[in-house]
Amino acid sequence: MPSLAYAESRLGAAHPRMPLVIFWFYLTTCVAAALFGLVQPTLAIDPVIIQLNQFGPAVGVLAVLLAWRRWRLPLATGFGLSREVLIRLVVLVVLAGMIFAVFVGITELAGVSRRGILPGQLPYPFGLILAAQLIGACGEEFGWRCFLQPYLRARFGVLASGTLVGLLWGVWHVQVFSRGPMFTASFLAMAVALSIMLAVLQEQSRHGVLIIAGGFHMLVNIGMLLLTSDSDGDAVQLSLTAACVLTACGVLLVAARRGIALTQFVEGDRA
Incomplete structure (x- = not known):
């Protein structure tokens, strides 16, 4: 070779x-x-x-x-916290909150036991876990979203590049393939949807990508840690989580395709 x-x-x-x-x-x-x-x-x-x-x-x-x-x-490594970046951070917090609020509502209505955990029940201080999870998420997103996403975006559209990165990212979590086809399919669908959402949020900006992607990644990981038992291989819970993520992805795509600016997405149209 x-x-x-x-x-x-x-x-x-x-x-x-x-x-x-x-x-x-x-x-x-x-x-x-x-x-x-x-x-x-x-x-x-x-x-x-x-x-x-x-x-x-x-x-x-x-x-x-x-x-x-x-x-x-083609690295998107700018760290400036401009107004645009701050607005995108607000958007991702809203999206993460929406994902897990809908998840809690669905599981309550369906009578599905989440077997989650409270922050005080964790074996380590919650602040330490948050900081470490953010560092780990940024270490991961430096490759997926700061390099691979803008690299593919130069040749493909937002949806196509986000999907390709999401598939590579999902398959990279090779351990999920041992948990059965339903768990695997749900995880891959969720990975692709999250990747597309991040592709939309970092569109037309090379600044703040790491904190946007890393922050969203950390919020999703913490939400799943506290609210789900995904580590136990519960395919039903993961499939419901994936459905919530796909719904949030659809909302963001509709907003983006209608030409709504991220400022309007957060603040509303004041015209």
Whole structure:
């Protein structure tokens, strides 16, 4: 198999071929995540606090940087907290709240036991878990949303690029495939819907992407930790969660396709 350096010389450093870049990013992301997963038990780090394999995608970006050193990667790494970014943060908080409020309502009406947990019942301070979950989510989203999403967006539309990233992101959680077809299908559907929502929220902005994506990711993880028993392989609960996420995704897409600005989405049309 030809080396990446050979491929670079044949294809040109300035514009490496997209399939090769995606393959190399995904391969190194998966390998790094697997290695992190092996290391975590030896470090005695409870996955309730943070899962080290979340930093696999960041390693994948580093691997792409090293493979094509003369290529300027399309990274969305701006950290400015502009008014636009703050509004998008409000939108994602509203969306996350809507997802889990609807989930609670559906489970109550259907009589489905959530077997959730209160923050005070967690084995560690809730503030520590929140901070660690945000760090882990940002480590993961640096690869998926700060690199892969804008990279694919340069060639594909918002919906197509968000779907592709969501599928790769979902399949990367390979452990879900051991929990049965219903659980797997629900998880993949949820991953794609979340990815599309993040693609819409980061559209036309290269600033604040990491905090937007990482914050939304953290809120979803915390919501599932507190309200669901997804770690127990409960396919019914996950399918209901996925349905709520798909509904929220549909609401956001309708708003975006009608040309409603994010400011109007939050504040309403004051005209």
